[in-house]
Amino acid sequence: MMPTVLPPGPRTPRPVQQLQWIADPFGYLDRAAARFGHCFSTKIAAGGNVPFVMCSDPSAIQEIFALGPDRSLSGRINAFLSDFFGDNSILLLDGAPHKRARKLLMPPFHGERMRAYGNLICQIARDVYSQLNAGDRVIARQLMQTITLRVIIRAVFGLSDERAETELLQWLDINRSPAGAAIVFLRFLRQDLGAWSPWGQFVRRRERTRSMLQVEIDARRQHGDFSGDDILTMLLQARDEEGMPLDDVEIVDELLTLLVAGHETTATALAWACYWVHRDPSVRTQLLDELKALGPDPDPSAIARAPYLSAVCNEALRIYPVVPIAVPRILTQAATIGDREYPNGSILVPCIYLAHRNPDLYPDPERFCPERFLDRQYGPGEFLPFGGGSRRCIGYALALTEMKLVLAMLMLHVNFELAEPEPVLPSRRGVTLAPATGVRMTVLSPTSDRAVAAVTS
Template identity: 40%
Template sequence: MKLPDGPKTSPRLLNRQFKTDPLGFMDAMSDRYGDIFTIMAGSTPLVIVSNPQGIKQIFTSAKEIKASGKLNQGGAALVGNNGLLMLDGLRHKHRRQLLMPPMHGTRVQLYGQRICQVTEKIINDLARGQAFVAYPTVQKITLEVILQALFGLSEGERYEQFRQLLSNLLSFSRSRWLGLSLSYPFLQKDLGRWTPWGYWLDLQQQFDKLLYAEIAQRRSQVDPTRTDVLSELLFARDETGQPMTDEDIRDLFPSLLLGGQDASATAITWSLYWIHRSKDVRDRLLAELDTLGQSADPMAIAALPYLSAVCHEALRIYPTQVVTFPRLVEAPIEVMGYELSPDTVTRGCIYLTHQREDLYPQPKEFKPERFLERQYSPYEFLPFGGGARRCPGEVLALFEMKLVLATILCRYQLALAHEKRVEKPKAIGVNYPPASGLKMILLGERPRSTKPQQFVANSA
């Protein structure tokens, strides 16, 4: 077996370096070893690839390289035993297909008006002329969008219960205390809700109770007009043709919740930073938005080329995932001139691919126009992963990102609280929002004469 070169440092030290500064660690590995290198995880070789041709081979060599769910078993306590991350083969393919309709096509269009209304409501609550922290503010928006898209809830007692519980659950899922418990199994003891693991189990039990109550009510009061993910799953059949159990439905939600709030909030927050850091970008984007007039349809907004380029460039610099889903070599295969044997694990590095000079000249610079000048392949630009494990919520996430940004920019005037500060990413869970949370100032409303009066949901 001829593996790519890599560091000879102990796995424990490498792991500590990665956890301290994940992106800096990847940059250092790339500078020293190039676009393919090996890190030993105990006795298992982990091959990291950032070359687009190598990534393409990994994604398309399905017979030799499997996207095995067993590689994610360590996260079962976080996302459930039967979530998409844990499933393989037919079960994974079928359940992924069940999730696609509510988060694609005309279904997504129906969320447009709600996204704009939620954004306006939350920004309106901010004090004029005072600083606020953008990341947690945007998280409030993305949480409400989740409640609408995943559960079909926008008001009422159960909506309020879900909103509060999910806020607590998602917040604690990112905490250092839970991270320690997940890293060290001996800490996973239920000693009551005043201990980290006990508190986590209590939150999960509350979520289960609330979700199962909602499922029971929906099953007894069938409403075929509902378009949310939960309603779609209630009457779906599993891969054997049997109705989905309540437990199977429950286990599909944690990964959607974690990705739906944090990943989207991170991408939107970075977009706000880059837009307000560059006057030229902001002016060009506002000019494009103003071409839609005073009554802008969400689908027309989503189709704007420069807005799309801004979102793509923000996702390029700090993608919502640093690496792709791990894949397991099951039959000998040659990748980029190296021989990978069975039991080797391989991952594409999204972050390093997006930093390649040959693809993205001056990669550290925010240049949305590069996405207007060139169309990148799914192996060159892959912020949501790729292959069979590509994020199922990609379409909804991009749609939400564009509408939130358009609503804020069209209706309000914002500024960075610290214009000269260069924001750096900080690892929170698997996402990398600005370390400061991004302090901004709401200056006031944008002059009425240059802003759309109302976004109207597409009637299609």
């Protein structure tokens, strides 16, 4: 007879566990796993009294990912994000509405569109890197945020003016600030006490951002301009199986979701990749040799297929995942996961961080070792930086391609030196975990583009 009670977990009061989760999520998970193993209950939920059951066993994770919409819900657990993205965000939807939204959003992230984005990503990265000079001190995460924001603005929104970049950046800054991290998880802080209060600033900035996007939508509808190859254009033209389009509120909600999910996470992953590549000279040398062997002006698709580059990016996503957990599943009927039967209403959470630190899968898990991903292929319950199942990140292919191309352009066009005397550790930035210092680097030589320009001028 299988046990039907939830597994044991930390017994400290809920507010204490929530504060530990906000302040030091990796430490909280490490301590709980060391005591309770691959499966344990936690009290970190922003609302409600049902514990989260953290699972890091690969087979259990696969079983959770296999739960269909008839057996579990996920959008409901993200209801606390409606203030950030809107009620129509794909993150908040379940059942038929989620299936419809996912089907409408999928086409821009696959096929021919990905190849077009590749050229755009490389051009944006080269443009940003060309502004660097020898001796410049840069913060890798800020540099990558500049690139990924411009990719979002061009590829997703189809905008190119500096005003849009400034507006969106200000909204993102509020989301990823320490106050932003607190208001995500602690709802009682969501009090509008005026324009200078944290929540008051957020609300006013959010409305300005939504208004800016609505003005762009109105202009395109008014002029019938659907000639662009950006994601906004495709969403304006998208039709579901009944021939119905997305309305303007739905489009704005999805755009804000793509902005935060596609900008912050990719920039953070790139900052970690920069850190690890420049921390280990042998990794840097091997990666640079592979990229140079592709020729003086390699095609983006050839870069994206480079094996060692792919392994480096995967290892960066493994060792410090940008988000520590995948989307939770709320059971709508009893289910057997592993050796335990969970009752209806249980909340099961695949733990990305702990799965990626499993020493049986990743020997010496705290060591950065890209060769892991050359020696074997990991299953969906073993390597899951983008989640899995029907809730897998819809833009994962674009994010991974962007990560590879931006890192490759960096290696080929800039000679950097790591300016971090001590190991860099993760710290919370809103809902993501990022390098605490941002990764400080020094430019040793100008980009190759600048060097060529100087010689020929």
